Amino acid sequence: MKRFYFLLPVLFAVLILSCKSFDESPKALVNVLLIDAPATWDSVIVEIQGVELDFVPDGRDGTVEKIFLPYEPGDKEVDVSQLVGGVALPVARSEIQMGKITGITLRLGTENALFLDEDRYPLSLPGGNADYSLPLSVDLEQGISYDLILDFDLEKSIQVVNASPLELDFNPTLSAFSGVGRGDISGTTSPTSLKPVIYAIQAGDSTSTHTNSSGGFLFRLEPGTYTLYLDPKNTSYADTVLNVEVKSGSTTTLERITFARK
Structure with a gap:
């Protein structure tokens, strides 16, 4: 029993030192x-x-x-x-x-x-x-x-x-x-059976994305005006081009984009 009580102050001191060693930066x-x-x-x-x-x-x-x-x-x-x-x-x-x-x-x-x-x-x-x-x-x-x-x-x-x-x-x-500081462009295309590639173009540079199974897509971009070029990858449908403004911290939601048949 005496040994037990002797160790208690030592253990308590170790715990205090351990707490002080936590990184509080x-x-x-x-x-x-x-x-x-x-x-x-x-x-x-x-x-x-x-x-x-x-x-x-x-x-x-x-x-x-x-x-x-x-x-x-x-x-x-x-x-x-x-x-x-x-x-x-x-x-x-x-x-x-x-x-x-x-x-x-x-x-x-x-x-x-x-x-x-x-x-x-x-x-x-x-x-x-x-x-x-x-x-x-x-x-x-x-x-x-x-x-x-x-x-x-x-x-x-x-x-x-x-x-x-x-x-x-x-x-x-x-x-x-x-x-x-970025903003989003969100949209949906139809028919959803198509698998279009979508380019966001600004000052000769571009980034691309594709739609999900529901036809939805999303870009996260620097603020500014972009040209969206939508390629249906199907010769029966025409390409679509839109101009879209992106604002910092907000989402620009587009109306449904329906590819027109040629």
């Missing part, structure tokens, strides 16, 4: 999301290992730290062709100290494949390169939640080298941006 919440993919293929499976952030802590200019955030699910093979119409895949989430994120790297695995008519076609990474780095500029402020968006553009990433037999070239093409 100000932090921001960072969410990394993966979006977008075309409906050209039945499904495209990409193995995601996680993301790595380039981070410069406050007061330490010139010192870049690497912060790896793993994709936690045991099954890391993701059908990215389902990420349309505003659907996003949460890749990672973490609290990070004050500072600046200057870049992001998506780390892929080797189990990448395309499925067409129940046939599987492996997608080999060029040169075995698994890391795809992109510039980013996000100043973190205390108590703010930031969405970092990775847009995996499969329309540009997968090219048909030979039609019969089918041969594919896989070169992952991505863009990265913060959701802060």
